[in-house]
Amino acid sequence: MRKIVDRIRCDGSLSIVLVMDCDDICEHCPDKVGDLCRHGDSVAKKDDSVAKFLELPHEGETTAGELMTLAAEKIKGLTDVGEVCGECYWSSICNRILEKKRSGR
Secondary structure, X not given: XXXXXXXXXXXXXXXXXXXXXXXXXXXXXXXXXXXXXXXXXXXXXXXXXXXXXXXXOOOEEEEHHHHHHHHHHHHOXXXXXXXXXXXXXXXXXXXXXXXXXXXXX
């Protein structure tokens, strides 16, 4: 996942295809079985919630630069990623990152 995040951050012209299924980020996840996720319903709900939060379609295409700009703008007022993602084992990590970004660290 780190490689994908780095590519998104480094290349604003990179084409990002929006999908509501397993994608490149899921590639090495142990819960990915073939093209499906063992937690498909849960992941679909999170994908839907994030798409609504960012006001993005469920399927489509954008650039990394547009996506990063939109995400940065939308998270300015966010205090808890749980408002977007719901319960998730990553939420404490994401909230720490969110706090660092807000405090300028």
